[in-house]
Amino acid sequence: MFDDLSNGTSPKGNPPELSRDEELHAYREMLLIRRFEEKAGQLYGMGQIGGFCHLYIGQEAVVVGMQMAVREGDQVITAYRDHGHMLVCGMDPKGVMAELTGRRGGYSRGKGGSMHMFSVEKNFFGGHGIVGAQVPLGTGLAFANKYRGNGNVSLTYYGDGAANQGQVYEAFNMAELWKLPVVYVVENNKYGMGTSINRASALTNLSQRGASFNIPGRQVDGMDVRAVKEAGEEAVDWARSGKGPYILEMLTYRYRGHSMSDPAKYRSKEEVDKMRHEHDPIEMVRQRLIASGRATEDDLKAIDKEIRAIVNEAAEFAQTDPEPDVAELYTDVVRV
Amino acid sequence: MATQVLMPALSPTMEEGKLAKWVKAEGDDVRSGDVIAEIETDKATMEVEAVDEGKIGKILVPAGTEGVKVNTPIAIILAEGEEAGASLNGAGKTNGAHAPAEAATGGGEAARAPVDVRVKETREDAAPAAWDAASEIPEGTELVQTTMREALRDAMAEEMRRDGDVFVMGEEVAEYQGAYKITQGLLDEFGARRVVDTPITEAGFAGLGVGAAFAGLRPIVEFMTFNFAMQAIDHIINSAAKTHYMSGGQIDCPIVFRGPNGAAARVGAQHSQEYSAWYAHVPGLKVIAPSTAADAKGLLKAAIRDPNPVVFLENEILYGIAGPVPKGDDWLVPIGKAKIARPGKDVTIVSWSRGMVYALDAAKQLEAEGIDAEVIDLRTLRPLDIDTVLASVRKTNRIVTVEEAWPVCSVGSEIVAQVVAKAFDYLDAPPTKVSGEDVPMPYAANLEKLALPNAQKVVEAVKAVCYRS
Numbered sequence: 001m002f003d004d005l006s007n008g009t010s011p012k013g014n015p016p017e018l019s020r021d022e023e024l025h026a027y028r029e030m031l032l033i034r035r036f037e038e039k040a041g042q043l044y045g046m047g048q049i050g051g052f053c054h055l056y057i058g059q060e061a062v063v064v065g066m067q068m069a070v071r072e073g074d075q076v077i078t079a080y081r082d083h084g085h086m087l088v089c090g091m092d093p094k095g096v097m098a099e100l101t102g103r104r105g106g107y108s109r110g111k112g113g114s115m116h117m118f119s120v121e122k123n124f125f126g127g128h129g130i131v132g133a134q135v136p137l138g139t140g141l142a143f144a145n146k147y148r149g150n151g152n153v154s155l156t157y158y159g160d161g162a163a164n165q166g167q168v169y170e171a172f173n174m175a176e177l178w179k180l181p182v183v184y185v186v187e188n189n190k191y192g193m194g195t196s197i198n199r200a201s202a203l204t205n206l207s208q209r210g211a212s213f214n215i216p217g218r219q220v221d222g223m224d225v226r227a228v229k230e231a232g233e234e235a236v237d238w239a240r241s242g243k244g245p246y247i248l249e250m251l252t253y254r255y256r257g258h259s260m261s262d263p264a265k266y267r268s269k270e271e272v273d274k275m276r277h278e279h280d281p282i283e284m285v286r287q288r289l290i291a292s293g294r295a296t297e298d299d300l301k302a303i304d305k306e307i308r309a310i311v312n313e314a315a316e317f318a319q320t321d322p323e324p325d326v327a328e329l330y331t332d333v334v335r336v
Numbered sequence: 337m338a339t340q341v342l343m344p345a346l347s348p349t350m351e352e353g354k355l356a357k358w359v360k361a362e363g364d365d366v367r368s369g370d371v372i373a374e375i376e377t378d379k380a381t382m383e384v385e386a387v388d389e390g391k392i393g394k395i396l397v398p399a400g401t402e403g404v405k406v407n408t409p410i411a412i413i414l415a416e417g418e419e420a421g422a423s424l425n426g427a428g429k430t431n432g433a434h435a436p437a438e439a440a441t442g443g444g445e446a447a448r449a450p451v452d453v454r455v456k457e458t459r460e461d462a463a464p465a466a467w468d469a470a471s472e473i474p475e476g477t478e479l480v481q482t483t484m485r486e487a488l489r490d491a492m493a494e495e496m497r498r499d500g501d502v503f504v505m506g507e508e509v510a511e512y513q514g515a516y517k518i519t520q521g522l523l524d525e526f527g528a529r530r531v532v533d534t535p536i537t538e539a540g541f542a543g544l545g546v547g548a549a550f551a552g553l554r555p556i557v558e559f560m561t562f563n564f565a566m567q568a569i570d571h572i573i574n575s576a577a578k579t580h581y582m583s584g585g586q587i588d589c590p591i592v593f594r595g596p597n598g599a600a601a602r603v604g605a606q607h608s609q610e611y612s613a614w615y616a617h618v619p620g621l622k623v624i625a626p627s628t629a630a631d632a633k634g635l636l637k638a639a640i641r642d643p644n645p646v647v648f649l650e651n652e653i654l655y656g657i658a659g660p661v662p663k664g665d666d667w668l669v670p671i672g673k674a675k676i677a678r679p680g681k682d683v684t685i686v687s688w689s690r691g692m693v694y695a696l697d698a699a700k701q702l703e704a705e706g707i708d709a710e711v712i713d714l715r716t717l718r719p720l721d722i723d724t725v726l727a728s729v730r731k732t733n734r735i736v737t738v739e740e741a742w743p744v745c746s747v748g749s750e751i752v753a754q755v756v757a758k759a760f761d762y763l764d765a766p767p768t769k770v771s772g773e774d775v776p777m778p779y780a781a782n783l784e785k786l787a788l789p790n791a792q793k794v795v796e797a798v799k800a801v802c803y804r805s
Contacts (some may be wrong), residue, residue: 134542136540139547141548167540170539223729331585
């Protein structure tokens with residue numbers, strides 16, 4: 001899995017340690033995403049969630065580490081595997097889950113669904129369903145930051161599948177040309193739907209895809225929240241200081257299928273199991289906390305319990321909240 | 337042998353221009369490729385190069401002469417040893433100069449930037465004849481004769497002065513002053529921060545503009561023509577039009593996509609498509625297609641202020657046409673309101689943009705034959721002001737729609753469907769569409785003419801619904 005790192009540009013060796021509070025924060029945030037997604041999978045199986053539902057399980061360290069590297073006002077935009085991004089931006093799990101079930105208390109009042117959620121208040125700009133389209137959009141957020149001189153940075157996420165879309169490179173070119181404050185975070189989970197990166201990409205080191213625009217890039221162990229945070233800080237500082245865009249390739253892995261309807265015939269169960277058992281982002285933090293004596297099993301159990309309560313409350317709300325009023329069919333088509 | 341240098345054309349639609357400057361004088365030696373003169377139209381300046389070697393024998397058109405017709409001899413180049421006044425060899429009477437498109441477009445992008453769109457105002461299909469400015473403009477308002485090109489530029493400049501969040505971006509909008517000179521002067525006034533030259537990257541800059549609009553800026557995105565916006569249509573529809581709805585009303589997208597739409601002249605199928613129906617189909621967009629300078633200005637200002645994504649379809653052939661525009665910076669035209677451009681009682685003709693030229697011309701011809709046509713300029717295609725159309729049809733009992741677009745699933749089709757559904761009992765004849773032909777635009781002059789509607793086709797359609805043919 002991390003063979004790529006040997007020819008990458010990321011420094012070898014262990015990333016800087018986190019403080020106790022940071023480790024606990026990362027543990028808690030990643031666990032929230034994991035439990036939330038497991039619950040979403042359950043609700044999907046029960047028919048409570050319809051359509052497409054793309055789970056983030058396995059990739060939690062990426063958004064949690066990146067969010068630890070930014071400051072208030074920085075924006076986040078991504079494609080449709082977006083539940084984790086929303087939760088780390090501080091969006092209410094109840095509102096996210098209720099959108100998944102298409103209820104009126106959802107962030108888009110039930111009109112967006114899993115792939116289309118936004119929170120201007122939390123600087124989360126979606127939630128986009130067209131592979132790669134969010135990259136120019138996120139670059140536009142950065143353009144607005146520069147236009148206003150507000151010092152904010154746009155975190156623009158995309159996957160290894162989107163990395164082959166032409167508009168990604170149109171955006172790279174303008175971002176570097178105009179030195180826009182954007183960090184491109186490519187979440188390389190090794191599969192664009194059912195096609196492995198080796199079958200889809202001529203150059204599989206996605207951190208180098210900015211080379212022809214002179215955009216620096218790094219490969220990062222996206223399963224290690226410490227490595228993500230450290231790389232995120234370097235990239236965000238670069239962008240914020242006016243040097244233009246930066247590409248971070250997060251080497252990560254999704255445990256679940258592309259979407260809930262994925263039969264997963266394209267990879268072996270052993271591959272998935274090996275990743276879960278040897279590189280699980282949450283388990284690695286848990287083991288460090290216990291081994292260092294910074295937390296006890298009981299401390300972590302208390303966090304688990306608290307997270308389960310939050311997720312259960314969200315699920316309960318998402319199943320009992322009414323569907324949108326039928327009058328909502330024609331609202332919000334245009335701003336009046 | 338002596339060779340005549342002829343006034344070159346900068347574009348297929350140019351008929352005349354100004355001979356701005358002679359770089360060479362009589363008696364000067366010239367070599368192939370030397371610049372001998374500069375010519376100008378209202379939107380471009382270009383150098384005239386010598387093709388043959390020789391000596392400038394005589395300058396026939398002095399510098400500063402306006403209105404020099406294309407193909408007029410402007411100078412005579414003498415071959416070695418010839419004297420001024422040497423008789424012109426018949427076979428040598430060729431154009432001794434040529435005007436490379438690169439000189440005018442600056443980037444070798446001749447196909448993307450037909451460089452001149454000057455249309456003489458006396459031209460047969462020029463200014464819609466019967467536009468009734470007084471119907472909307474308060475009495476006593478001072479009117480200034482303005483081309484649509486200037487009206488569009490003024491609209492942007494005024495809104496940029498009014499709101500610091502408004503900026504314009506696109507290919508050649510800044511230093512080149514606009515491929516069609518619509519953004520002329522904006523860079524000088526507002527600077528490169530707000531007048532942004534983009535690379536040739538439609539999907540990229542359309543998406544970037546939408547992202548900036550999500551963040552609260554008010555971009556005006558110029559497409560050099562809407563033909564190139566097909567590269568970006570995913571962002572116009574999936575990103576701009578749908579996000580307000582998909583976000584439950586949280587995200588606004590105050591952006592204007594504007595540029596010339598439809599056929600210019602002799603630029604072939606890929607540069608001659610009319611997109612009204614494509615965008616009018618999409619909930620979440622507003623779609624505007626004005627036919628007069630006053631409407632262009634008032635509607636573009638309204639579009640820039642609108643909190644929604646607006647597709648603003650201009651027409652290259654109309655850019656050079658002047659009309660009365662209210663003076664001052666507070667002239668707004670409401671989006672979604674059609675205008676009765678010519679009142680009448682016998683038949684309703686509905687059109688927009690360049691179709692209005694044919695519609696009004698036809699109405700004039702029909703008047704001579706005793707048919708009093710009411711002509712409606714839709715101006716906005718979405719939301720469609722169907723009420724104005726229906727009220728007219730209930731009065732006239734007949735309707736003909738006029739558009740340059742293809743006939744299948746067109747805006748005309750939509751109007752006909754709604755009229756049939758909502759005013760069926762008022763109709764005395766089948767609603768009829770006049771449109772472009774159902775073919776990619778041909779290049780040959782005669783075929784192109786056949787592919788487009790014209791006043792005669794409108795006259796015939798009207799006579800048919802009046803049972804007068």
